[in-house]
Amino acid sequence: MSDYPSSTDVLVVGGGMAGLAGALVLRENGAAVTLVEVAPEFGEIGAGLQMAPNASRALKRWGLLEKALEIGVQPKHLVFRDAVSGEELTRQSLGGEFEQRYGAPYVVIHRSDLHRILLEACQEAGVTLVNDVRVQRVETEGNKARAYTSAGEVFEADAILAADGLKSTLRSTISTDSPVPSAYVAYRGTVPITAETPATDLEDVIVYLGPNCHLVQYPLRKGKLLNTVAVFKSPSFERGEEQYGGVDELEDAYRDCVPAVQNALKNLSTAMRWPMYDRDPIENWVTGRMTLIGDSAHPMLQYLAQGACQALEDAAVLQDVTLEHVFTPEGVDSGAWPAAFKEFNDTRAGRTARVQRTARIWGESWHVSGVARILRNMLFKSRGDGNFEYNDWLYGKGEPGVPADARRAAVPMLESGAPD
Template sequence: MSEHATSTDVLVIGGGMAGLAGALALRENGANVTLVERAPEFGEVGAGLQMAPNASRVLRRWGLLEKALEIGVQPKHLVFRDAVTGEELTRQTLNGEFEERYGAPYVVIHRSDLHRVLLEGCEAAGVKLVNDVTVESVETVGNRGVAHTLAGVDFEADVVIGADGLRSTLRPLVANDEPVSSAYVAYRGTVPITDETPKADLEDVIVYLGPDCHLVQYPLRKGELLNTVAVFKSPSFERGEEQYGGVDELEAAYKDCVPAVQEALKNLATGIRWPMYDRDPIENWVAGRMVLMGDAAHPMLQYLAQGACQALEDAAALQDASVGTVFTSEGINPEAWDVALRDFNDVRAGRTARVQRTARVWGESWHVSGLARTLRNLLFKSRKDNNFQYNDWLYGQDGDGVPPVAPKRVSEAAAA
């Protein structure tokens, strides 16, 4: 162990959404929290993201929902259309009965804005934030986690949270697997909304479903920006090329789509594309005093718009699992982390596995052609607005979207 080790109650590795959320949640429980990030400064790339009620409830728990609403947009509807004909297939009204049922709003927000809200929350709460730290490995020594860094300076903690994303350095501690290619890529773009922008749909989230492709549009930043995401099956990505030198694949993928979709392609930034990966679900995220969270634990395809949402749920669940065990009315009991991590893992692994698998199936249904497309459209059109049978399992309010920890184990740990 390094002579220059930094000691803390909780060490979080990774400064993305999951890491910041986990750091904030455990700081709110009373832990001394240090978060390390390999980049020289904090930031988030990408475009917009959708925050469903299961996530906005967590933001409300931490007093951050109003800040998100100040910069985000509450769309009026989620609308699905056929990309080839333009026909509306189904819609969900997102205010009124929907918001009352799930106890929180549906919000669309720029990724960098949500990241900043979480970062400022961590700063205000007193989380210690450290940049330019590359963690190479973590081991459990006694009852503490020790993170070894490229610079040779170790960090010690009662528990280490691995929130280092899809290509996690720490995941090999619990699983011998690799990211799974979906064969699909995404181009994204945000452009200012001007007087020339078509006014139709500027208050909604619109999803166009096409053969081997789809396109999503919605407003951002109080209606100042229009966010566009185009996702399609890429022959070059299937050959192993993550990036590609032209836009001919993009144009070919949408050649049969309605003019509104083809016009929307002009909003995309085509200098970089985003290959879409996930991983197969795993049952165990814990190795000694290290636990995975967010994309490091359960990377998922984007079809349910739940990547960031599930990361926030993770943080809230770990917050709940450690209250009454690690963090008690008598003070902090670090010996109880083993129980808290086991309870957290039990609560979250099954739920996130269902989200991962459902996202895969959802994506397959979006991109069908021929007879399958006809049947898909009939199924979608048979659904009426405010039919919640497909939403309740995902957005429902059981414990703010976070199932409670096992009460027996909590009582056992509290008595320890």
């Protein structure tokens, strides 16, 4: 630890998407930033990630969009199908008018690739990066905040960003809540695209909706990999088992689906599954000179594919409010961090709470059966391609991610983005 500063302008706790983005923007604003990560090395596990325009606008703002486009894929359409009948329910073209309306493209990218882009940007900007540090608690005293680690070290900073994820330790300083299990789990997999890979839909994001299950496929890494995600209601997870020893639950969940869906299950890695949690929204993310950011503030279910997107929105808003309050043209006002964090909280909490709640509703609408499935399919089919009514609230321009021309609430079942 002696090689790293124990005192810094900003300490960021957590090296995921939110932590890296927050560290980058505050370093760009002029802060000395130290980021500490509990893992021995930086990296991200998982597979594909969807960057909707509200997130790719942030990447564009930071000069990182071209790097994402170099390794990612710009799908042509987002297509929803019924997993039992195979019929198409609705589609959204993602180029042309869509990109022009929202000011940035829709990009699918491997999670590890986006993480690497943000990590390299932090390194180039001069963020101090430290691994093997477990922060257990934060206290504010006067004009300083202090982070206490499990190894007995103390980091002192003018401000602290708690970006320690869904199971955040530092959130407990503010809230006594716990992660909420959804009863659903995900299996993921990426496989090389070969001449034998069915050519259908390799340029699109495809979503199959089934009773108590869905499946998503799209290409990654310039069309070299095919990403597959299967999400289903798990009896073992409902019993409290995060992992499960067999694939019988997976196979049983998709037994009534069309062959295209059942064949896609072969692409999954079944060595690990991801139990799906979120948390109930909370109004306050701030205590003293510490604020929550990203999943520590607003973990959400995957159905809108907005977890990472909202983390990037957080960072973009944080950059703006700290330029207004702390890093002003008149000079640096370190006493203004509480005011900056309050404005950040006020700007973001309502927005992210809506995304969290809508993700829950959206997931429920996907997994219905019987008459509810018939009605859902009718509603989806009534929407034509190019209808932006249900996307504007989520993707619209203005402040990062905040729509300028779509303030009213949309029909909840179709307050849609795209799925993970």
